[in-house]
Amino acid sequence: xxxxxxxxxxxxxxxxxxxxxxxxxxxxxxxxxxxxxxxxxxxxxxxxxxxxxxxxxxxxxxxxxxxxxxxxxxxxxxxxxxxxxxxxxxxxxxxxxxxxxxxxxxxxxxxxxxxxxxxxxxxxxxxxxxxxxxxxxxxxxxxxxxxxxxxxxxxxxxxx
Numbered sequence: 001x002x003x004x005x006x007x008x009x010x011x012x013x014x015x016x017x018x019x020x021x022x023x024x025x026x027x028x029x030x031x032x033x034x035x036x037x038x039x040x041x042x043x044x045x046x047x048x049x050x051x052x053x054x055x056x057x058x059x060x061x062x063x064x065x066x067x068x069x070x071x072x073x074x075x076x077x078x079x080x081x082x083x084x085x086x087x088x089x090x091x092x093x094x095x096x097x098x099x100x101x102x103x104x105x106x107x108x109x110x111x112x113x114x115x116x117x118x119x120x121x122x123x124x125x126x127x128x129x130x131x132x133x134x135x136x137x138x139x140x141x142x143x144x145x146x147x148x149x150x151x152x153x154x155x156x157x158x159x160x
Contacts, residue, residue, distance in 0.1 A: 011053025011109035012036050018116045019049075022139060034075075034102035041143050050103035052129075055111050060130045068130040071108045074098065105142045118142045 012028060019026045019039055026039040026049075035048035052071040060066040075096040083090050100121060108117045110133055117137035119129070 007053050007055060007111065008051070010111055011107075012051045014053075014109050014111070014114060015049065015051050015107045015116055019139065024139075034098065037107075039105075047105055047143070048103040049105045049107050050098065051107045051109060053109040053111055066130075068132055069108075069110045071129045071131070072127065073106065073124055073129060074127055105139075108137075 015037060016026055016028065019037070024039050024041060026037055028036065029038055034050070036051045037049040039047045039049055041047065052073070054069050054071060056069075057067040058070045060068045060070065075098065081092050083092060098121070102121075104121055106119045106121065106124060106129075108119070108129055108131060109115070110117075110131065113133050115133060116139075117131060117135055118139045118141065119137060120142045
């Protein structure tokens with residue numbers, strides 16, 4: 001568990017650095033929110049960014065014959081539901097998917113390459129993203145969909 005936290009934290013810091021070096025303001029938020037970073041564009045519009053990080057290539061989720069840098073686009077914790085049956089209670093688990101209001105941009109970080117790949121939430125169609133490491137997924141491609149809802153702004157102000 002400790003190593004996973006270090007990998008996640010390292011990825012978040014790489015994203016913060018990448019965003020700041022591009023001239024944008026950003027900061028890390030508290031752990032209880034469904035996103036990791038808040039970013040402001042040149043017109044101070046707010047974007048919620050979720051960060052996923054990896055260290056190693058793995059067997060590709062989509063094609064078992066290839067290896068790539070793989071990212072799960074669902075939350076790490078599963079939802080546990082309790083059901084009553086004849087023998088008592090049983091538990092079933094289901095994926096805890098992100099909703100459209102949870103974040104605006106997904107940042108996938110390949111730590112050994114020190115590279116960040118950005119995706120708009122609406123463009124993510126599968127549960128996994130597999131990357132070779134040479135794709136072109138830049139931040140500026142995601143900055144056309146700012147958040148303007150007051151509820152999120154209040155949450156962010158509490159964290160800052």
